[in-house]
Amino acid sequence: MTLPAPRKVVLAYSGGLDTSIILKWLAETYGCEVVTFTADLGQGEELEPARTKALMLGIRPENIHIVDLREEFVRDFVFPMFRANALYEGQYLLGTAIARPLIAKHLVRIARETGADAVAHGATGKGNDQVRFELSVAALDPALRVIAPWREWDLTSRTRLIEFAEAHQIPIARDKRGEAPFSVDANLLHTSSEGKVLEDPGQEPPAYVFQRTADPETAPDTPEHVEIGFERGDAVSLDGERLSPATLLARLNAIGGRHGIGRLDMVENRFVGMKSRGVYETPGGTILLEAHRGIEQITLDAGSGHLKDSLMPRYAELLYNGFWFAPEREMLQALIDRSQDHVTGTVRVKLYKGLARTVARRSGHSLYSEAHVTFEDDAGAYDQKDAAGFIRLHALRLRLIAARRQRLNG
Numbered sequence: 001m002t003l004p005a006p007r008k009v010v011l012a013y014s015g016g017l018d019t020s021i022i023l024k025w026l027a028e029t030y031g032c033e034v035v036t037f038t039a040d041l042g043q044g045e046e047l048e049p050a051r052t053k054a055l056m057l058g059i060r061p062e063n064i065h066i067v068d069l070r071e072e073f074v075r076d077f078v079f080p081m082f083r084a085n086a087l088y089e090g091q092y093l094l095g096t097a098i099a100r101p102l103i104a105k106h107l108v109r110i111a112r113e114t115g116a117d118a119v120a121h122g123a124t125g126k127g128n129d130q131v132r133f134e135l136s137v138a139a140l141d142p143a144l145r146v147i148a149p150w151r152e153w154d155l156t157s158r159t160r161l162i163e164f165a166e167a168h169q170i171p172i173a174r175d176k177r178g179e180a181p182f183s184v185d186a187n188l189l190h191t192s193s194e195g196k197v198l199e200d201p202g203q204e205p206p207a208y209v210f211q212r213t214a215d216p217e218t219a220p221d222t223p224e225h226v227e228i229g230f231e232r233g234d235a236v237s238l239d240g241e242r243l244s245p246a247t248l249l250a251r252l253n254a255i256g257g258r259h260g261i262g263r264l265d266m267v268e269n270r271f272v273g274m275k276s277r278g279v280y281e282t283p284g285g286t287i288l289l290e291a292h293r294g295i296e297q298i299t300l301d302a303g304s305g306h307l308k309d310s311l312m313p314r315y316a317e318l319l320y321n322g323f324w325f326a327p328e329r330e331m332l333q334a335l336i337d338r339s340q341d342h343v344t345g346t347v348r349v350k351l352y353k354g355l356a357r358t359v360a361r362r363s364g365h366s367l368y369s370e371a372h373v374t375f376e377d378d379a380g381a382y383d384q385k386d387a388a389g390f391i392r393l394h395a396l397r398l399r400l401i402a403a404r405r406q407r408l409n410g
Contacts, residue, residue, distance in 0.1 A: 015050025042188025095190025104136030132322030216260030216354030233340030256283025
């Protein structure tokens, strides 16, 4: 069935070549009005050029939306994820995945406010982002149509993209005329690099791929310590200074970056079925994860902590696959958030040549009892004879199994 052309489309617009081509393609293909939305997620680049380029491409000023989402990103998306200690496939801190539902949320908001009947994104048909954007839009406003040009148009090569850009007077950065060395996605949590020179997982990434972190081998020879304060599972202060979520993460990025913290070279399993090699830099996030686990060590009981750890891979997979707004993620989040009631205190982390290690932690909510674990006189805090009955009870089923084995084997 052929769908009618949309009247107005909100485009997730970076200002780069691909989304600038998409902007023109939408207007030309559908004859529709285009609204641009550019999210400031702390990607570390000036965003006003996106406004200038959108104006140059014929977008009316009132249809250009550039929104600073840095605080919302860290407070409402990154921090809830970090309460779970989420790692996809045991390594990836989900820096790209966690940004997509926030972008989709504001695409939907702007579509509603402007009366648009469709939204569009620049994700390709091979990647995870198309899934993340579209699942999020479906969860937030199922009536909205989603247009994914990479699945529809015939601009299937870099040459054809360049020809389209030149035919429509779309500026092309000089390095875009050749093959880009790799693709980069950045926000306040991480930098992700993939493709081109990184496509062969048997080759070490070139040094120039890394943009946010120093080479650990040439990082300072003197360790640096940071002290992070937590309240109910969220970081609230750095070295005694209370900071907003985005400011705190930005400072940790700078500190961790100069010590080479947070580099990852990973081959991961994409939701769409293929394997992909990505090089990630997550300096502040790596420090935060280490510190959060450090404060949980003394404030979470074993049952809560072990249950939470057992659920983490499922939670991380939901985020990676784009199910942030799904009920099962929200259910898991409620459990995780409840576990953080007493995760309050301070953690001291040592940074040195690519490593971040907890070296001290303290909390008024601590469950750690020195009186119970001391090798010295515990003044009656613990009766060691109690362990005998504890062991006998736990050994009972093992004894019964062993007795059966002996009986059956003669």
